[in-house]
Amino acid sequence: MKKIEEAIIPSKPLTRESFTMWILLLVLSLLTIYALATIDYTSVDMGKAMADTLNNFKTIFFHPAAHRLSLWDAFYEVLITMGLAFLTTLFGGIIAMLLGLLAAQNLAPKQVTNIIKGFVAFIRAVPSILWVLIFAVAAGLGSVAAVIGLTFHSVSYLTKAYSESFEELDRSVIEALMASGANWWQIIFQAVIPSSVSSLLSWTFMRFEINFANAVAMGAAAGAAGIGFDLFMDSGFYFDLREIGLVTYFIIAFALVLETISTNLKSKILLKKA
Amino acid sequence: MKLELGVNREFCEPLLELKHVTKYYHGAAPALEDINFSVAEGEFISVIGPSGAGKSTLLRCINRMIEATSGEISFDGVLISKLKKRDLRKLRTRIGMIFQHYNLVDKLSVIENVLHGRLGYKSTLAGVMGRYSPEEKQQAMRIIDLLGLHDQVYKRCDQLSGGQKQRVGIARALIQDPKLILCDEPIASLDPNSAKIIMDHLRDVSAQMGITVIVNLHQVSAALKYSDRIIGVNQGKIVFDGSPSALTAEKIAEIYGSESNDLMVELGERYAI
Ligand SMILES: Nc1ncnc2c1ncn2[C@@H]1O[C@H](COP(=O)(O)OP(=O)(O)OP(=O)(O)O)[C@@H](O)[C@H]1O
Ligand SMILES: [Mg+2]
Numbered sequence: 001m002k003k004i005e006e007a008i009i010p011s012k013p014l015t016r017e018s019f020t021m022w023i024l025l026l027v028l029s030l031l032t033i034y035a036l037a038t039i040d041y042t043s044v045d046m047g048k049a050m051a052d053t054l055n056n057f058k059t060i061f062f063h064p065a066a067h068r069l070s071l072w073d074a075f076y077e078v079l080i081t082m083g084l085a086f087l088t089t090l091f092g093g094i095i096a097m098l099l100g101l102l103a104a105q106n107l108a109p110k111q112v113t114n115i116i117k118g119f120v121a122f123i124r125a126v127p128s129i130l131w132v133l134i135f136a137v138a139a140g141l142g143s144v145a146a147v148i149g150l151t152f153h154s155v156s157y158l159t160k161a162y163s164e165s166f167e168e169l170d171r172s173v174i175e176a177l178m179a180s181g182a183n184w185w186q187i188i189f190q191a192v193i194p195s196s197v198s199s200l201l202s203w204t205f206m207r208f209e210i211n212f213a214n215a216v217a218m219g220a221a222a223g224a225a226g227i228g229f230d231l232f233m234d235s236g237f238y239f240d241l242r243e244i245g246l247v248t249y250f251i252i253a254f255a256l257v258l259e260t261i262s263t264n265l266k267s268k269i270l271l272k273k274a
Numbered sequence: 275m276k277l278e279l280g281v282n283r284e285f286c287e288p289l290l291e292l293k294h295v296t297k298y299y300h301g302a303a304p305a306l307e308d309i310n311f312s313v314a315e316g317e318f319i320s321v322i323g324p325s326g327a328g329k330s331t332l333l334r335c336i337n338r339m340i341e342a343t344s345g346e347i348s349f350d351g352v353l354i355s356k357l358k359k360r361d362l363r364k365l366r367t368r369i370g371m372i373f374q375h376y377n378l379v380d381k382l383s384v385i386e387n388v389l390h391g392r393l394g395y396k397s398t399l400a401g402v403m404g405r406y407s408p409e410e411k412q413q414a415m416r417i418i419d420l421l422g423l424h425d426q427v428y429k430r431c432d433q434l435s436g437g438q439k440q441r442v443g444i445a446r447a448l449i450q451d452p453k454l455i456l457c458d459e460p461i462a463s464l465d466p467n468s469a470k471i472i473m474d475h476l477r478d479v480s481a482q483m484g485i486t487v488i489v490n491l492h493q494v495s496a497a498l499k500y501s502d503r504i505i506g507v508n509q510g511k512i513v514f515d516g517s518p519s520a521l522t523a524e525k526i527a528e529i530y531g532s533e534s535n536d537l538m539v540e541l542g543e544r545y546a547i
Pocket of ligand 2: 329330331458
């Protein structure tokens with residue numbers, strides 16, 4: 001039915017909105033070209049700047065080396081960053097589990113779900129780094145502010161994800177179990193969570209990966225220690241390009257390992273369920 | 275035993291009794307209006323009527339999935355309209371329910387879905403942990419065998435056919451050890467063959483286990499073939515209550531109103547199913 005409809009409708013007509021969009025894009029491109037053409041570079045030679053940048057990249061990526069940090073130090077620092085990601089995902093996951101139950105339309109009254117969904121949408125709208133800085137006012141810059149801020153954002157992200165996973169189980173199924181005398185908590189643990197466990201895991205791993213990336217940034221931006229802080233020191237204080245390269249490779253390697261572990265774990269759990 | 279009760283139902287303590295039950299949703303017209311009837315133990319009752327007549331509402335008022343606006347419903351000597359949450363839970367364990375769309379947890383296996391029928395008997399903690407006793411598991415296996423699902427025990431429910439799913443639904447209701455089973459259009463989504471299997475199972479449940487069955491049906495022919503008694507509902511009122519043999523063409527016309535013309539064809543195959 002849908003296919004037929006699509007076939008009948010000719011190519012998209014030029015509506016008022018798309019027209020405005022095109023005009024906007026055109027104006028923006030013209031402005032960009034104008035700005036690039038007339039910008040005052042003063043003493044910067046564009047060609048040389050490009051070449052230097054590429055040269056720096058070459059040093060970073062092709063000649064990584066340890067000066068300040070031993071390999072073991074770097075490894076230990078990555079572990080700290082991992083710990084930060086793990087802790088924030090764990091705290092966030094536990095709180096989001098409860099909020100997610102209350103935000104799922106098949107489990108809670110509409111007013112409650114609306115309030116919680118609105119609340120977490122507001123938290124999510126503000127970037128995590130901003131939350132960290134906000135909490136830094138109370139806790140001071142450092143790991144405490146980073147944990148609280150990242151947890152805060154994880155809660156809002158996971159609440160949305162979890163509640164949508166819970167909603168996969170139809171309300172009528174829950175009513176059927178109610179009709180047999182089962183109570184709310186029994187239904188949650190015996191029907192709702194088993195039905196959504198694979199999505200819950202996927203979202204949690206996803207958030208863990210995001211939190212790992214955030215934790216690196218927090219090390220640099222909020223002084224939350226870990227590998228991000230070393231990256232910040234190497235680039236901002238020691239200007240040690242080779243060590244930046246090393247640290248970058250370490251982070252990439254860890255991210256890959258995380259990805260592999262999470263993929264394996266997910267498929268194992270899914271297999272067990274099937 | 276069962277026959278005796280059926281014949282002498284006026285003289286026995288009824289299992290279920292509805293008195294002046296009325297239900298208003300938001301609108302001005304009631305979905306149910308002054309419903310009165312009583313049900314003896316072991317009876318097989320079909321409720322028929324056009325779409326929107328209030329059949330589902332009637333069934334759901336009995337286990338209080340919907341709260342009746344007024345009237346009294348008593349089940350097994352207990353006035354259920356007054357029950358507190360906890361006692362209501364206890365009461366619901368003795369009333370099984372079967373649905374048109376099965377309402378199983380699709381991602382769980384047959385046995386897990388069947389065992390869900392025991393949750394109402396458990397403490398919150400035992401239910402949350404999913405602790406089922408060996409007897410409960412054996413009983414689940416027996417019922418699954420009885421319904422011819424032994425090859426499907428560990429299959430996920432989303433891999434079953436409609437007829438098999440509905441049998442799981444019956445098994446989930448049976449393991450509750452119910453005195454009454456309510457069925458809301460159990461065969462409306464099934465092909466004639468599966469429908470017959472389901473209706474046969476329901477009849478066996480009633481005849482052999484002595485469980486009372488109330489079933490909402492769209493098919494008059496099935497109601498005629500299987501029930502001890504038929505209740506006809508139209509616009510929230512009972513317009514017929516009697517044995518299948520008393521259900522004449524005029525009565526059917528009265529129950530179904532303008533819809534009845536299509537049904538006359540079906541009635542031609544009165545005992546066809
Ligand atoms: N949740 C509800 N809110 C408001 N009105 C409702 C609700 N459920 C049912 N109704 C109304 O109550 C009346 C009876 O509905 P009910 O579902 O009991 O009919 P039914 O006989 O089961 O119909 P069908 O054969 O189509 O299932 C209908 O007019 C319907 O619109
Ligand atoms: Mg209905």
